[in-house]
Amino acid sequence: MDFFELINKRYSVRSYLPDEIESEKLQKILEAARLAPTACNLQAFRVVIAKTEGRREQLNRVYPRNWFSEAPYIIAVCAEKGKGWVRSDQKSFADVDAAIVMDHIILAATALGLGTCWIGAFDPKAAAEVLELDKDLEPIVLTPLGYPKGEQPPKRRKAVEDLVIYK
Numbered sequence: 001m002d003f004f005e006l007i008n009k010r011y012s013v014r015s016y017l018p019d020e021i022e023s024e025k026l027q028k029i030l031e032a033a034r035l036a037p038t039a040c041n042l043q044a045f046r047v048v049i050a051k052t053e054g055r056r057e058q059l060n061r062v063y064p065r066n067w068f069s070e071a072p073y074i075i076a077v078c079a080e081k082g083k084g085w086v087r088s089d090q091k092s093f094a095d096v097d098a099a100i101v102m103d104h105i106i107l108a109a110t111a112l113g114l115g116t117c118w119i120g121a122f123d124p125k126a127a128a129e130v131l132e133l134d135k136d137l138e139p140i141v142l143t144p145l146g147y148p149k150g151e152q153p154p155k156r157r158k159a160v161e162d163l164v165i166y167k
Contacts, residue, residue, distance in 0.1 A: 009106040013115030016071035016146035032108035039085035039093035048076040061126040071146025084167040098140035115148035
């Protein structure tokens, strides 16, 4: 599958099969995360993988949707506080780096036939507690990871003309 087919195939999966994910696929996804570009190549992030089995009630504290914990795994990409590159206006790029890493994870998962759903509207305090994160890790974005149940719905996107400004 070429890149443009891949980005068209990716969608926010909200229903998962309970099927286990092959370790080879998980390793490929993690390699994609490792290869993601980060500001000054500092790689100020950590990827946390949590099995959902036996933890659904806990995970629902993080994001209270039943489908969130249907997949066999939840992945959290966390920024390492104080370790990312900082721009001259003091903007830390650790959260930007974490977003890029998650995008690599999501696209790699799609290429391998797996489903994901970018989750930003979670409870960060509950995520830190449930995932037992070190205090220097800030959860930036989460996704379930599993095989999709059902078909891809049609995509709704704005027209390019509504999104791009030419100067």
